[in-house]
Amino acid sequence: MSQNVDVMVLGAGIVGTASALQIQAKGRLVALIDLAGEAGRETSYGNAGLIERSSLTPYLLPMEPLTLLRYALNSAPQVHYHVNALIETLPWIIAYGLNSRAAAKARIGAALLPVISACVTEHQVLMKAAGALDLCRPTGWIKLFRSERELAKAAHEAEGLRAAGLTIDQLGLADLARLEPDLHGGIGALHYRDPAFVPDPLGLTTAYARHFEHSGGVMLSGDARGLEQTSDGWRLMTSSGGLTARQVLLALGPWSAEILRPLGYRVPLGIKRGYHMHYATQPGAKLNHPVLDDEGGYLLAPMNQGIRLTTGAEFARFEAPPTPVQLNAVEPVARKLFPLASRLDKDVWMGRRPCLPDMMPVLGEAPRHKGLWLNFGHQHHGLTLAAVTGRLVAEMMTGETPFANPAPFAITRFQR
Ligand SMILES: Cc1cc2nc3c(=O)[nH]c(=O)nc-3n(C[C@H](O)[C@H](O)[C@H](O)COP(=O)(O)OP(=O)(O)OC[C@H]3O[C@@H](n4cnc5c(N)ncnc54)[C@H](O)[C@@H]3O)c2cc1C
Numbered sequence: 520m521s522q523n524v525d526v527m528v529l530g531a532g533i534v535g536t537a538s539a540l541q542i543q544a545k546g547r548l549v550a551l552i553d554l555a556g557e558a559g560r561e562t563s564y565g566n567a568g569l570i571e572r573s574s575l576t577p578y579l580l581p582m583e584p585l586t587l588l589r590y591a592l593n594s595a596p597q598v599h600y601h602v603n604a605l606i607e608t609l610p611w612i613i614a615y616g617l618n619s620r621a622a623a624k625a626r627i628g629a630a631l632l633p634v635i636s637a638c639v640t641e642h643q644v645l646m647k648a649a650g651a652l653d654l655c656r657p658t659g660w661i662k663l664f665r666s667e668r669e670l671a672k673a674a675h676e677a678e679g680l681r682a683a684g685l686t687i688d689q690l691g692l693a694d695l696a697r698l699e700p701d702l703h704g705g706i707g708a709l710h711y712r713d714p715a716f717v718p719d720p721l722g723l724t725t726a727y728a729r730h731f732e733h734s735g736g737v738m739l740s741g742d743a744r745g746l747e748q749t750s751d752g753w754r755l756m757t758s759s760g761g762l763t764a765r766q767v768l769l770a771l772g773p774w775s776a777e778i779l780r781p782l783g784y785r786v787p788l789g790i791k792r793g794y795h796m797h798y799a800t801q802p803g804a805k806l807n808h809p810v811l812d813d814e815g816g817y818l819l820a821p822m823n824q825g826i827r828l829t830t831g832a833e834f835a836r837f838e839a840p841p842t843p844v845q846l847n848a849v850e851p852v853a854r855k856l857f858p859l860a861s862r863l864d865k866d867v868w869m870g871r872r873p874c875l876p877d878m879m880p881v882l883g884e885a886p887r888h889k890g891l892w893l894n895f896g897h898q899h900h901g902l903t904l905a906a907v908t909g910r911l912v913a914e915m916m917t918g919e920t921p922f923a924n925p926a927p928f929a930i931t932r933f934q935r
Contacts, residue, residue, distance in 0.1 A: 521761040522737075524550045526916065527753065528768045529743040529778070530895075531558035533720070533902050535770030536727045538894050538909035539736060540645055542768070545917045549736050550762055551728070552755065556740030559724025562772050562870040563901060565795045566720050567820045567829045569660055569809060571903045572639050572713040573685050576628040577878035578899050579619035580612075596816025596852075597831035599845050608834045611789040614876035627877055630927035634907050637922075639715045641906040646723070649730035654723045659712040660809040661690070661698070663705040663856075669814060670707050677709055686712040701804040704856040705812070716809055719823045720902060743771055743778050752890055766916055768892040773837075773871040775881075775895035782888060786881065786933055788896060791832035791872040794846045797825035801858035812856060817849040819856075825863045828853055832872070841869040874898040875933075882912055882928035892916055893930055 528539040531553035539551040551558070581587070589595040600608065617623065639655075646652045664670035677687040688710040690698065695708050717723050732738055741757035748754075752765040771778055776788035800806070809820040820827045830845040846867055853859060875881065875896045885891040894912045897904050914921045 521763060522550075522759065523763045524548045524737060525764060526550070526766045526768060527552055527755060527762060527764040528770055529746070529755075530769070530771035530774070531555070531724075531728060531738070532561055532770065532772050533559060533563035533724045533727075533905040534772060534894055534897055534908065535768070536724050536731065537645060537905035538768055538770055538912055540648075540727055540731050541906070541909040541913035542916060543731060543734055543736050545913055545919075547917070549731070550739055550757075550764070551731060551736060552739045552741040552743070552757060552762070554740070554742055556738075556758065558728035558738070559721045562872065563724050564721045565793075565829070565868045565870045566902050567809060567818050567827065568717040568720050568822060569820075569903065570639050570642055570655075570715040570717065571900055572635065572715070573680060573687070573711040574635060574900060574903070575632060575680060575683055575685075576624055577631065579624055579878060580616050582616075582619060596845055596849050597813075598833070599831075599842075600834040601836065601839060601842070604834055604836045604839070607836070608789065611787055611876055612834075614787060615789070615878075618877040623877070626927075627879055630879060630924070633923035634904060634911065635900075637907045638903045639713070641910055642715070645727060645906050649726045651723055651726035654717050654719055654726065656716040656718060658716045658808045659710055659714050660716065660811065661695070661708050661710050662811045662813060663695075663702070663708045665705055665812075665814045667706065673709055688712065699807060699810065701806065702810065702857055710808075716820070717902065718821065722823070723902075743769070743774070746778065748888065748891075766890045766892060768894060768912065768916070770894045772895055772897075772901065773873040775873065775893070779885075782885070782891070784885065784930060784934065786896075786930065787876055789874045789876065790834075790837060791874050791898070792835055792841075793832065793870055793872060794830045794841070794843045795827050795868045795870075796846055796850075797822065797827050797863040799825055799860035799863055801860050804858040806857060810857075812853070815849055815852045815856070816845065817853055819853060826857070826859060828859075837871075841867060843867040843869070872898055872901070877932075879928055880904065880908055881930045882908055882925050883915060883930065886931055886934070
């Protein structure tokens, strides 16, 4: 039996699910399709839960020679790489480095500014509709410093962010002890107050998916590799039979490049793998905010499941088995900072941040395929940007004037 909808959204991570809701809100009949048959089980499951309103520029490559040397020697906790992945990763890293220079950074920051500025408010609209506002905590997050040099550098950057309208408190040790009495370490901190914290990222994607279905959306299991173009749209075989639609939105996160390749689009989608583990706390201990120990190379977040420790970036072949060396290295450091008790998960979780070398997502219509729309490559900020890039792409797909200029995010920037 064949079914027809207005739009099929491929990929039910936070990006696809939020996009499906935004398109549905424009009055379209939408089907949301995932290989897993349910929402939020891949990268969107395991992140640190930050809706990172204060990231006015994305995470670019630090250009200090000493830092680069430590990365190259595989001796920094923030970055790890597999030697057998070096040759295939190197062109991407060089492009990433070129985009990390001051002029490119300013251009990228300007393109992202209207989008990042609306990231919390746009999620709140969806959360309210989905009855999930309790998953949006106005705690902001805390960045802890271990050296005067790093603190001074970040305090200087914070002045620029304040001038752009953000609220950032500098915390001495007494202020930090008042906010986080169970933290023991560091010389000071910055408290970024504008970001929101989601203590259950899977719970949020699930709440969005349920709301989507209750509002008439169709959730199906299917494999995007079977996507076919027809004379007037697109067709995919799903668990419920054939599905056709005039428009398709590809929101497959780290798997997006693989699906685009047979259609003739080569996209330099790099993967920064990351790991997490949940911990119990020692009796009486409590963490009130997500805390980034940047020099230590990890973040602690007070999730509903326990304290979630997330790691930095790992470069490896796509299907290489997990190698949680960063997690194992930073765990003793984290235990000294906060009284973590036993590990709560049987296995270490691994996810793949989908990253273009300019750290901007790909958004918009594919130039050579009518009705094929794209929304992927949200790097470290997929939770942050899901609702707002979903809105942007929904506006474009329905012929409305987009609320922000989408031109810098077009796939054509890689197709010259
Ligand atoms: C350790 C870590 C910490 C992070 N912390 C943060 C944070 O604090 N804040 C933030 O904003 N971001 C954070 N991120 C990044 C964020 O998690 C990602 O950017 C985001 O989850 C990407 O979402 P997505 O929907 O694009 O991809 P995914 O969540 O991976 O969704 C892609 C979907 O496509 C489906 N799929 C794959 N292949 C097929 C196929 N052939 N057919 C059909 N479906 C298919 C998958 O099953 C999956 O559900 C973090 C990431 C990591 C790894």
